[in-house]
Amino acid sequence: AQSVTQLGSHVSVSEGALVLLRCNYSSSVPPYLFWYVQYPNQGLQLLLKYTSAATLVKGINGFEAEFKKSETSFHLTKPSAHMSDAAEYFCAVIKNSGTYKYIFGTGTRLKVLA
Amino acid sequence: DTEVTQTPKHLVMGMTNKKSLKCEQHMGHRAMYWYKQKAKKPPELMFVYSYEKLSINESVPSRFSPECPNSSLLNLHLHALQPEDSALYLCASSPNPRGGGETQYFGPGTRLLVL
Numbered sequence: 040a041q042s043v044t045q046l047g048s049h050v051s052v053s054e055g056a057l058v059l060l061r062c063n064y065s066s067s068v069p070p071y072l073f074w075y076v077q078y079p080n081q082g083l084q085l086l087l088k089y090t091s092a093a094t095l096v097k098g099i100n101g102f103e104a105e106f107k108k109s110e111t112s113f114h115l116t117k118p119s120a121h122m123s124d125a126a127e128y129f130c131a132v133i134k135n136s137g138t139y140k141y142i143f144g145t146g147t148r149l150k151v152l153a
Numbered sequence: 154d155t156e157v158t159q160t161p162k163h164l165v166m167g168m169t170n171k172k173s174l175k176c177e178q179h180m181g182h183r184a185m186y187w188y189k190q191k192a193k194k195p196p197e198l199m200f201v202y203s204y205e206k207l208s209i210n211e212s213v214p215s216r217f218s219p220e221c222p223n224s225s226l227l228n229l230h231l232h233a234l235q236p237e238d239s240a241l242y243l244c245a246s247s248p249n250p251r252g253g254g255e256t257q258y259f260g261p262g263t264r265l266l267v268l
Contacts, residue, residue, distance in 0.1 A: 080241075081261055081262070082261045083243070083259040088256060129195055135253065136209065138201050138203050138209055139251070139252065139253055140209060141198070143195035145194075145195055146193075146194070148193075
């Protein structure tokens with residue numbers, strides 16, 4: 040069954056430091072994987088997605104993620120954190136139940152320290 | 154226009170009230186979703202509409218009643234809710250219900266408080 044695990048419910052980084060948010064997936068078939076960001080009191084916004092094209096996926100706001108089949112991982116990175124990156128980040132995998140639906144990870148709250 | 158709109162933004166209701174949440178998109182998407190999100194938790198899928206027909210109901214209590222009057226509009230009717238139903242209710246849409254890699258576009262949500 041498809042699922043995702045996000046390691047670290049809270050991550051703190053200094054402004055300008057590398058951001059690394061971890062996501063591992065479990066899937067019996069090649070997965071579709073997504074990273075979404077949620078700012079306080081807002082909906083979710085797509086950062087990037089993997090759909091079996093390039094393994095290194097570039098997204099919005101300077102984020103990117105690399106699909107590693109051998110490690111069943113899809114970690115999200117950004118070279119230099121900005122205060123505006125503080126938010127909740129969700130990894131998601133697609134599950135096909137006749138109709139496709141997302142299975143979300145538990146989320147990682149990113150805090151950026153000045 | 155890549156926007157999903159939701160009204161109202163905030164809603165306070167008593168346990169005997171009847172209210173409705175509204176979601177609208179004009180992107181021509183044929184899949185629409187209702188999610189419930191509690192604080193510090195991921196969104197939980199409630200319902201999926203595919204080509205205006207209910208295709209997934211995640212065992213949601215009958216006090217929540219979805220409706221899809223047309224391809225642009227999705228409603229969630231609320232009746233006799235409980236305080237534990239207080240949450241952020243998110244609507245989303247995606248182009249093709251049968252497309253595996255489809256992006257879901259989320260609205261800003263309705264913050265519901267049940268007293």
